[in-house]
Amino acid sequence: MKSIYLTTAFLITAQTLGAQAGLDPTDILKPLGDEWPIYAGDYSAKRYSSLKLIDQSNVKNLSLGWVTRFTAGSGPNGGAPAGGGGFGGGRAGGGAAPAPTIVSGFGKGDLNTGGAPRLGGGILMVDGILYMSSPDNAWAVDARDGTVLWHYYWKTRGGTHTGNRGMGMWHNNLYLEVHDDYLICLDAKTGHEKWKKEISSFDQQYFSSVAPIVVGNHILAGTGNDMDAPGFLQSFDPETGDRQWIAYTVPMNKGDKGLDTWASLDAARHGGGQAWIPGAYDPETHLYIYGTGNPTPAYTTGRGEGDNLWTCSIVAVNVDTGKIAWGYQTSPHDTHDWDATETPVIVDAPFNGKMRKLVMTGQRNGYFFLLDRVTGEHLVTGKMGLVNNWASGLDAQGRPKRNPDKDATVGGALVNGDVTNYPPATFSPDTGFFYVHENNSLRISYLIDADPRGSMGLGGTQSGGNLSYGSFLDAIDYKTGKVAWRHEIGGTGGFLSTAGKLLFGGDGENLVAWDPANGKPLWHAHIGAAGNAPETYMLDGHQYVLATGGDQLYAFLLN
Amino acid sequence: MTKSIFALGALVVSLAAPCLRAQEVQEPPQGGRGGRGGRGGGPAFPQQTRQLASPEVIARGKAVYGVNCAACHGGDLRGGDQGGPSLLRSLTALSDQHGELISPIIHGSRQDKGMPALNLSDSDSVAVAEYIHSVLAQVGRQARPPGSPDPTAINPLVGDATAGATYFQRACASCHSATGDMKGIASKFEDVRELQNSWVTGGGGAGGPGGGGGRRGGSKPLPAVVTLANGQKLQGTLIHKDDFLITLVLADGTRRSFTRNGDTPAVETNDPEEAHKKMAMTLTDKDMHDVTAYLATLK
Numbered sequence: 029m030k031s032i033y034l035t036t037a038f039l040i041t042a043q044t045l046g047a048q049a050g051l052d053p054t055d056i057l058k059p060l061g062d063e064w065p066i067y068a069g070d071y072s073a074k075r076y077s078s079l080k081l082i083d084q085s086n087v088k089n090l091s092l093g094w095v096t097r098f099t100a101g102s103g104p105n106g107g108a109p110a111g112g113g114g115f116g117g118g119r120a121g122g123g124a125a126p127a128p129t130i131v132s133g134f135g136k137g138d139l140n141t142g143g144a145p146r147l148g149g150g151i152l153m154v155d156g157i158l159y160m161s162s163p164d165n166a167w168a169v170d171a172r173d174g175t176v177l178w179h180y181y182w183k184t185r186g187g188t189h190t191g192n193r194g195m196g197m198w199h200n201n202l203y204l205e206v207h208d209d210y211l212i213c214l215d216a217k218t219g220h221e222k223w224k225k226e227i228s229s230f231d232q233q234y235f236s237s238v239a240p241i242v243v244g245n246h247i248l249a250g251t252g253n254d255m256d257a258p259g260f261l262q263s264f265d266p267e268t269g270d271r272q273w274i275a276y277t278v279p280m281n282k283g284d285k286g287l288d289t290w291a292s293l294d295a296a297r298h299g300g301g302q303a304w305i306p307g308a309y310d311p312e313t314h315l316y317i318y319g320t321g322n323p324t325p326a327y328t329t330g331r332g333e334g335d336n337l338w339t340c341s342i343v344a345v346n347v348d349t350g351k352i353a354w355g356y357q358t359s360p361h362d363t364h365d366w367d368a369t370e371t372p373v374i375v376d377a378p379f380n381g382k383m384r385k386l387v388m389t390g391q392r393n394g395y396f397f398l399l400d401r402v403t404g405e406h407l408v409t410g411k412m413g414l415v416n417n418w419a420s421g422l423d424a425q426g427r428p429k430r431n432p433d434k435d436a437t438v439g440g441a442l443v444n445g446d447v448t449n450y451p452p453a454t455f456s457p458d459t460g461f462f463y464v465h466e467n468n469s470l471r472i473s474y475l476i477d478a479d480p481r482g483s484m485g486l487g488g489t490q491s492g493g494n495l496s497y498g499s500f501l502d503a504i505d506y507k508t509g510k511v512a513w514r515h516e517i518g519g520t521g522g523f524l525s526t527a528g529k530l531l532f533g534g535d536g537e538n539l540v541a542w543d544p545a546n547g548k549p550l551w552h553a554h555i556g557a558a559g560n561a562p563e564t565y566m567l568d569g570h571q572y573v574l575a576t577g578g579d580q581l582y583a584f585l586l587n
Numbered sequence: 588m589t590k591s592i593f594a595l596g597a598l599v600v601s602l603a604a605p606c607l608r609a610q611e612v613q614e615p616p617q618g619g620r621g622g623r624g625g626r627g628g629g630p631a632f633p634q635q636t637r638q639l640a641s642p643e644v645i646a647r648g649k650a651v652y653g654v655n656c657a658a659c660h661g662g663d664l665r666g667g668d669q670g671g672p673s674l675l676r677s678l679t680a681l682s683d684q685h686g687e688l689i690s691p692i693i694h695g696s697r698q699d700k701g702m703p704a705l706n707l708s709d710s711d712s713v714a715v716a717e718y719i720h721s722v723l724a725q726v727g728r729q730a731r732p733p734g735s736p737d738p739t740a741i742n743p744l745v746g747d748a749t750a751g752a753t754y755f756q757r758a759c760a761s762c763h764s765a766t767g768d769m770k771g772i773a774s775k776f777e778d779v780r781e782l783q784n785s786w787v788t789g790g791g792g793a794g795g796p797g798g799g800g801g802r803r804g805g806s807k808p809l810p811a812v813v814t815l816a817n818g819q820k821l822q823g824t825l826i827h828k829d830d831f832l833i834t835l836v837l838a839d840g841t842r843r844s845f846t847r848n849g850d851t852p853a854v855e856t857n858d859p860e861e862a863h864k865k866m867a868m869t870l871t872d873k874d875m876h877d878v879t880a881y882l883a884t885l886k
Contacts, residue, residue: 186631188729232681233632233730254729256676294672324676324730415868439745439876440783442867470867472787472875474743474780476736481666484676485730493784495864496807518829537829549830 050200050216051154053244057311062566067150067194067239068452069563072374073308075454076525077564081571083528086586087541087551093572093583094174100165101141102131102181127176130219133164133183134208140164140184144579148559150194150239150306151574151581152202156567158574159202159216160581163192163237166204168219171567174583178219182206187235188254191559193306193450194239196247198266203240203247211240211249213269225269232257239306241316243347246272248316250303254485256324259301259339261316263350273350277301277320277338285352291332299331300324301339305369305450308387313402315344315353317387319368326365327436327489328475330482335360340368342389342397344404354404358391360427363435364418364443364473365486366393369450373462374401379507388455388506390464393418394447395428396509410509413447414468415497436473436489445469445494451522452561456531459544461503461512463523463531468497501533501547515547522561524573532573534558539575539582555582634681634724640717648718651711664722665732670701674719675732681723686716743779744880746873751881754874758866765885773886783879787870789863811835813845814853825856 051065060069061078069075082090131137145162152159157177158169164184168177187207196203201222202214209230213222228234233255241248247264258280263272278299279287290296300323307318323331323339338352340359345352358368372389379386379398387401394416398408409426419428434443446467453464470493477488500514501523518536525531531544534557541551555577562575573584639645653662659671666673674680683689690712695704707715725733755765763769776782811825813835821843827834833854834844845852858864 185633186636188632229678229682231633232678233634255681255726256673256730257678298676433872437745437872438741439743439872439879440780441872442787442870442875472780472784476741477732478741479665481661481673484665484673484732485726487727487729487731488736490780492780493788495788495860495867497864535829537827538831540830552831554831 049155051197051242053198053242056242063155064151064153064563064565065197066152067196067241067306068308068371071243071309071311073306073371073452074373074375074457074525075452075523075561076456076527078527079564079566079571080526080528081566081569082526082530082564082573082586084530084543084550087528087530089586090541090551090553090573090584091587092553093570093585093587095580095582096169096174096176097580098145098147098160098162098165098167098176099579100143100145100162100181102129102137127178128219129179129181130221131181131183132212132221132224133181133185133206135183135185137183139186140189141181146191146559147576147579147581148191148193150560151563152195152197153563153565153574154197154216157216158581159195159197161192161195161204161239163189164206165192166195166202166214166219168216169581171565171572171583174581180204180214180219182210182212184208185230187230187233188252190235190237190252190304192237192239196240196242198242198245198247201266203242203249203266205236205238205240205249205251207235207237209234209236209251211236211247211264211269213266223269225264225271227251227262227264227271228253228260238304241306241309242266243309243316246347248307248347250305250318252302252304252321253300254324256298256300256484258297258299259303259320261303261318261345263347275345275350275352277303277341277343277352279337286335286337289332289334289337291330291334295331296336298324299336299339300326301336301341302367304367306371308372308374309347310374310385310387310401312385313344313353314347315401316347317342317344317372317374317401319343319358319370319372319389319391321367321369322362322365322486324485325483325488326486327363328477328483328487329480331361333361336362340366340393342368342372342387342399342404344401356397356399356404356406356425357427358389358395358397359393359430360423361430362393363430363432364393366391366446368392370448370464371450371452373453373455375455375457375506377457377460377506379407386506388462390448390453390462390502390504392446392449393428394444395419396462396464396504396506397426398506398509408507408509410504410511412464412466412502412504412511413444415470416444416447416468417470418443434473436475436491438475438478440472440474440493442470442493443473445471445491449520451520454523454525454531454561455506456525456544458525458527458529459503460506461544462506463525463533463544464502464504465499465517465520465522465533466502466511466514467499467520470495470497501535501542503544503547513547515542519557521558524562524564526564528571532562532564532575534562534575534577539573539577539584553582553584555580634720634726637720637724639721639724640685640714644714644717645721647711648714648716648721651707652715652718655705655707656715663733664719675723675726676730680716680719683716683720686713689716689719743783744883746876746878746880748877748880748884751874751877751879754878755881759878762862769882769885771885773883779879779883782882783875786878786882787863787867787875789860808836809856809858811854811856814855815845816851825854828854 302321394413396410406426420431521534523533538552559576661667823835
């Protein structure tokens with residue numbers, strides 16, 4: 029009996045380590061639990077973990093498991109391999125070899141090297157290994173002790189170096205975007221390249237930073253651009269990198285839907301709407317639901333008076349066809365750079381007395397939206413922010429009505445700044461609250477380029493006279509869109525909620541656990557500003573809480 | 588290209604660290620004008636770092652452009668009255684290296700789209716392309732158009748000074764006076780925008796001009812009184828406050844941190860901007876412009 033049991037165990041192990049080891053795409057369909065296999069933990073992007081070993085009764089005992097410091101690049105003049113070891117040079121004691129650094133890329137190696145990396149993306153945890161990225165860098169890290177297993181460094185040719193948002197995984201393949209526009213497939217075991225493809229034009233000033241999202245045999249990869257260029261989402265074959273489809277977010281040809289919302293076809297084709305943040309996925313409808321960026325030129329005339337579809341929108345794309353099934357514009361005819369770039373959150377929950385298939389999002393323009401995720405039907409709009417004054421109300425579809433007087437003007441318009449941004453929100457089914465960061469400020473926005481042809485990119489305006497009204501952790505009741513409570517915190521980071529009735533996030537200085545019912549702080553550690561939302565995973569009977577502070581990665585657990 | 592680099596990457600991995608070092612040292616430092624454009628002066632795009640043609644070629648291209656192209660595409664390349672599209676954001680121009688994409692268009696490949704064929708020599712059409720690249724090289728951060736906008740080209744003084752004086756008497760005079768603290772205020776600012784930024788925020792919030800959006804900066808140090816659990820009061824400048832810790836710098840420069848337990852110790856801040864923050868929540872743009880016009884008369 030015993031021997032048969034052992035044989036079975038051996039077979040399972042062998043299969044796990046075989047050709048199909050790593051992450052089976054169907055594993056991502058599971059609710060968020062022991063592993064963290066995708067940017068937002070699972071396809072719903074709720075960032076709600078079913079783990080509850082750490083709960084309100086014991087969170088005060090949460091203590092440091094390990095910490096590792098990371099270094100970008102290969103060091104000045106190609107010095108010692110970076111990213112190894114953490115404190116005191118090499119935790120891989122006992123004579124183990126230092127972690128290999130794999131160097132690639134078409135640059136000179138003189139950019140983004142040797143410094144503190146910006147750890148602002150999602151971190152994957154699969155089979156006890158963490159996969160983390162920063163601009164031009166990727167690491168595999170032992171999730172039990174923080175040892176760096178390999179470090180990949182891409183010598184960039186340049187490009188606007190925003191944060192890198194993380195990697196995607198399919199079996200043993202990892203997918204990384206770099207700012208000079210390659211999608212790179214890495215062997216998860218070694219960090220060696222399997223292939224790389226240029227997915228957008230570096231000459232045309234695209235820059236690629238999105239965490240690729242794996243859905244079945246699709247690698248969904250967006251890209252960004254500030255130049256007046258069209259936005260698009262692409263799907264690639266996981267094994268070859270061949271493109272399966274491209275979905276433009278702006279009209280590119282005569283007859284395309286939404287062309288009448290632009291001054292001309294030329295204006296539409298330069299209209300922006302970049303896909304620079306990952307979305308959520310609904311396995312029932314095969315819809316990938318993501319937010320699009322600002323129109324271009326961002327702040328001035330030149331796009332006509334229409335809505336400018338699908339910029340600043342929540343867009344649902346069928347992953348099999350690449351066709352847009354529906355869109356909902358959160359900022360019609362945006363004039364404030366209010367990209368719809370907070371990852372939407374998919375929830376099945378009661379609404380008006382019956383269960384609904386919902387998607388919700390809190391946006392940079394200071395409004396919360398609840399939609400039917402199958403049809404795009406608008407259900408609720410709620411106003412966030414204490415001084416949010418750019419809109420004059422809502423239209424029949426619940427979209428904020430831009431007040432043109434609050435566009436940048438020659439004499440100056442006193443208008444609110446970004447109310448939130450890309451750091452992700454979380455939804456807890458336990459409380460029914462959607463948790464999002466809220467920032468409150470007023471500033472004076474000046475038009476300094478009054479050219480009737482319009483400016484370009486993010487040019488043409490200047491802002492000054494900033495007045496801060498504080499920033500908060502908001503708990504929003506999704507049924508009404510109203511802020512149920514707000515708790516003052518600093519920082520700009522995202523959040524994680526757990527079945528242990530805990531809400532984790534950064535307050536600008538500390539990693540904090542709050543009571544999700546009321547925002548009362550229950551535990552904290554002074555680790556510096558968090559780069560992105562905390563994550564959690566389970567290994568050997570321990571629940572870990574993972575967070576970045578500056579250039580360091582921290583893992584906490586109940587020791 | 589892709590394949591050879593891939594092979595190189597694999598080779599590097601298989602070799603020991605010293606070889607890696609040697610390989611990288613051999614590479615010359617990046618020349619040219621790296622650092623222009625890009626976010627925060629960081630890595631830039633090819634148009635900002637590429638090698639430009641000789642001044643003679645660019646000058647010839649500029650002259651040929653002026654004669655043949657400017658009427659439709661604008662003297663500044665941003666598009667013209669006769670319908671020529673902006674070349675500053677032309678993806679074809681961005682992708683072009685040395686005229687191989689631009690010259691055929693000049694010579695008539697897009698007549699069906701309204702671009703006439705121009706009778707230019709090959710060297711002149713290439714010179715035009717090189718001139719266009721020299722202008723694209725000046726595109727700024729987040730694709731701001733070439734060249735700094737000239738603030739004096741726009742007069743931001745759009746308000747009514749008389750109405751502004753009335754508003755000032757009604758809303759500001761309890762704290763401020765045209766003959767007291769506001770005397771000569773206009774002469775302190777070269778740019779009316781800076782004057783307006785300063786008075787609206789109460790002087791403290793006038794940060795330098797930023798682009799567009801604006802994220803939240805760090806919290807500003809504020810005068811504060813901290814009351815300890817034993818009733819002792821400490822006065823100083825609050826430099827940090829979160830739910831767990833406050834840090835105060837006392838008048839003599841001593842730095843003191845206190846662990847917080849709920850609202851203990853109590854912190855009372857005196858934000859000099861407070862009155863202005865309150866005012867700004869209801870201030871209309873018209874009143875703001877009027878007051879600025881009025882203050883601009885106080886030289």
